[in-house]
Amino acid sequence: MQNLMAASKELFRRGPDECFATFDDLCRHCAEVKEKSVDRWHQPSKIRLDVESGRLRLALGNEGSFRMNNWSFSQLCGLAGIHRDTVNKLSAGTASQVFTETLPQTGNRHIQVLTTAVEPGETVRAIHGAGYTRLYDADLLSMVREFATDFQPPQQAKIADAPEAVPDEDVPFVPDPPKPRGTGLYRGEQDMFVFLIDPAGWTEINGEAFAPGFFLWNSEVGKRSVGIQTFWFQAVCQNHIVWDAVEVVEFSRKHTAKVHEAFSEIRGIVERLVAKRDERRDGFVKVIRKATETKLGDDADSVLKILSDRGITRALAKEALEIARHAGRFTVFSLVDALTRLSSRSKFAGERTDADAKASALLALAA
Numbered sequence: 374m375q376n377l378m379a380a381s382k383e384l385f386r387r388g389p390d391e392c393f394a395t396f397d398d399l400c401r402h403c404a405e406v407k408e409k410s411v412d413r414w415h416q417p418s419k420i421r422l423d424v425e426s427g428r429l430r431l432a433l434g435n436e437g438s439f440r441m442n443n444w445s446f447s448q449l450c451g452l453a454g455i456h457r458d459t460v461n462k463l464s465a466g467t468a469s470q471v472f473t474e475t476l477p478q479t480g481n482r483h484i485q486v487l488t489t490a491v492e493p494g495e496t497v498r499a500i501h502g503a504g505y506t507r508l509y510d511a512d513l514l515s516m517v518r519e520f521a522t523d524f525q526p527p528q529q530a531k532i533a534d535a536p537e538a539v540p541d542e543d544v545p546f547v548p549d550p551p552k553p554r555g556t557g558l559y560r561g562e563q564d565m566f567v568f569l570i571d572p573a574g575w576t577e578i579n580g581e582a583f584a585p586g587f588f589l590w591n592s593e594v595g596k597r598s599v600g601i602q603t604f605w606f607q608a609v610c611q612n613h614i615v616w617d618a619v620e621v622v623e624f625s626r627k628h629t630a631k632v633h634e635a636f637s638e639i640r641g642i643v644e645r646l647v648a649k650r651d652e653r654r655d656g657f658v659k660v661i662r663k664a665t666e667t668k669l670g671d672d673a674d675s676v677l678k679i680l681s682d683r684g685i686t687r688a689l690a691k692e693a694l695e696i697a698r699h700a701g702r703f704t705v706f707s708l709v710d711a712l713t714r715l716s717s718r719s720k721f722a723g724e725r726t727d728a729d730a731k732a733s734a735l736l737a738l739a740a
Contacts, residue, residue: 377604377615379588380568384530384555384613391561394553396525399560399567400518403511409490410498410593412507414483417476422469429465429472431486431497439488441497444563444594448500452476452484487594498562499594506632508599510565510591513639517569517589520643524569524586527609530555557613564592568613570606576653583607583619585650587643592628599632600625601639603646622646664706669735676703684731689715709735 393399419434430438431449441449450457453475460468487499487507517524532555557568570586577583583605591599601624607617624642626635670676673694680690689712696711697703712731 374617380613393558407511526557563596
């Protein structure tokens with residue numbers, strides 16, 4: 374078993390503006406961004422820097438000039454081979470001249486510029502060479518909606534909020550509505566991360582209870598790879614650490630020409646996780662149904678011997694027999710249920726775990 378930290382790390386690095394309250398909210402946002410995005414291809418010689426109101430703007434041939442965000446500006450600096458901290462020390466006019474002299478001006482390979490029409494205007498979100506292939510977040514989420522219909526975010530994490538600003542006594546104070554935090558659904562200007570589980574998918578693996586879940590990540594602008602990690606877990610804490618995960622499967626791919634093959638692979642991984650969940654859940658239901666019909670013994674003495682042979686103390690077995698007697702029959706299920714109730718009374722976690730394991734092992738008698 375292993376503990377998975379990816380969702381917890383995302384929790385503490387994401388601000389409120391990158392959090393979404395529901396999966397539907399995230400899907401709508403990503404679909405809107407995709408609809409308003411355009412890939413513009415230009416030869417290096419057709420790209421220049423203009424200065425408008427003291428700020429640099431990226432001019433693309435005859436398509437006009439566009440503002441840049443922090444990420445696309447860093448990519449532009451990388452394309453020019455200069456450090457962004459150096460450029461930030463220059464005036465806009467001088468910086469424009471520096472880019473004129475350092476940006477590549479020759480070659481037939483086009484440069485790919487992603488613009489998105491978001492307030493306060495159309496913004497350059499990414500700048501790449503011809504070898505980069507984009508995979509939109511909206512397409513990945515549509516696949517999840519289709520094939521992982523029962524999966525949802527885990528319980529909302531609890532993290533400390535920043536102290537509230539002290540209102541000015543002379544100005545009417547209207548607090549902003551609270552924004553969601555720690556939802557497991559994150560998307561910023563650079564990347565997306567999604568944490569989903571199936572809260573009704575609990576089943577038994579080697580005598581212990583597990584439920585399925587997965588992490589999904591992507592970047593439309595080249596910040597990170599596209600990938601997925603699926604797993605079966607026993608618990609998720611308030612800091613979104615996934616505890617005691619088994620059958621962990623991870624796949625990732627860079628945004629190269631074959632990135633859309635990765636989309637098919639990720640879809641197949643999700644489909645296999647869902648199919649395994651259904652198979653295990655159906656099998657578990659069959660075992661429980663049979664356990665309600667299978668008698669552990671014909672009388673109290675024979676049942677007591679069977680329980681003792683499986684490491685259950687005589688005193689605990691007698692209490693379980695008394696509870697099961699009121700249920701009508703000494704079935705496997707009635708005895709397992711009785712032992713599970715009794716173990717919950719123990720003050721010590723180790724004793725409870727041991728007792729639950731011995732009780733669950735009785736289900737094998739009905740398999």
